[in-house]
Amino acid sequence: MGLGDIDGTTKSGGFLEYETQRFSTRLELPQCVDGCHDGLYGETEVMYNGAFDAFSKRVFFAVGPSIAFGEDAYNSTFFKVSVAQSAASGISQHDLGGASFLTGYTPRRSCR
Incomplete structure (x- = not known):
């Protein structure tokens, strides 16, 4: 469609997680x-x-x-549509910048 390929990458990072009997929270970076x-x-x-x-x-x-967020260098790779890409694909030009890009509501279940 004219948007170009995204090369593979390696990532490194960590996470923090805290749980009580009724609540849990997690941050991954x-x-x-x-x-x-x-x-x-x-x-x-x-x-x-x-x-x-x-x-x-x-x-x-x-x-x-839940919420996912990224700085400009990350978001541009996956969400930016340049003028040239817009002309080649017909998709509107777009630049998310550094911001949240996904919010959601996460259900999970398990049986024992």
Whole structure:
């Protein structure tokens, strides 16, 4: 479509996670260190954890909001559409800059 390929990269980083009986939170910060971009990005979530019995099984669940964010170097690699790319593909020109790019609501479940 005229947008160009994105080369592979290597990333390094870490995460912090904290849990209580009812809540958990997580922050992950990987840094792309070689390849097509060198941008920092991250993901964070806050989850409510619960359980209930259904059909003689214990069902565990977690639900909560999440957000992913990145600095300009990272976001430009995946979300920027330049003037030339716009002309070649017909997709509108776009530059996200450094900002959040994904928000969501995450459900999880498991049975025992």
